[in-house]
Amino acid sequence: MTTVQVPREVNLPTIPTQEANDLDIMALTMAALRLVNPWTIDTKWTHKIEPGTPEAKDRIITLAEVSCHDTPQDCWVVIYDRVYDITTFLEEHPGGADIMLEYAGQDASTAFRSSGHTRSASKALDRFLVGELPMHERMYRRPNGIRLSDIPD
Numbered sequence: 001m002t003t004v005q006v007p008r009e010v011n012l013p014t015i016p017t018q019e020a021n022d023l024d025i026m027a028l029t030m031a032a033l034r035l036v037n038p039w040t041i042d043t044k045w046t047h048k049i050e051p052g053t054p055e056a057k058d059r060i061i062t063l064a065e066v067s068c069h070d071t072p073q074d075c076w077v078v079i080y081d082r083v084y085d086i087t088t089f090l091e092e093h094p095g096g097a098d099i100m101l102e103y104a105g106q107d108a109s110t111a112f113r114s115s116g117h118t119r120s121a122s123k124a125l126d127r128f129l130v131g132e133l134p135m136h137e138r139m140y141r142r143p144n145g146i147r148l149s150d151i152p153d
């Protein structure tokens with residue numbers, strides 16, 4: 001007599017291979033990019049950037065990061081692709097704090113430009129510099145970007 005062996009049902013855990021692969025690739029890519037340039041990847045700063053310090057010149061800060069600094073206690077703006085921490089300047093500003101707070105966490109280039117600021121106001125920006133936008137988010141300081149003859153170097 002022939003007996004038919006019915007295979008026992010084995011419940012193997014299902015491994016969503018495609019999903020797992022995607023995650024691995026993403027994790028590896030992020031790790032590699034962090035090695036190349038840590039500033040472009042982690043948008044949340046873990047330590048305070050001192051405005052105006054030489055190291056601020058080399059910092060790349062995304063618009064997403066700038067948008068997190070939008071309060072009177074922590075106010076960043078972008079002017080001509082550079083990022084400024086103007087928190088300590090709010091009360092000193094000859095045009096008042098409120099007008100600047102309207103641009104907290106945002107690009108204030110056109111507002112700054114259209115308010116008739118003098119050259120010395122543009123120069124005053126240096127002491128608040130904390131970084132610069134990544135190339136793909138810039139408008140003014142990039143090859144083939146908008147050319148304004150009077151923006152500071």
Ligand code: HEM
Nearest residue numbers: 086094095099100103108111112115116117118121124125
């Ligand atoms: C964020 C960096 C900024 C700096 C360092 C700055 C600096 C200055 C300085 C030094 C003045 C005196 C006049 C001059 O020298 O030009 C001034 C005036 C003024 N600023 Fe700003 N400013 C900034 C941003 C802004 C923004 C975003 C606005 C928005 C519209 C603004 C609006 C004005 C106005 C309306 C005046 C004229 C005030 C008056 O004459 O009564 N400023 N600013």
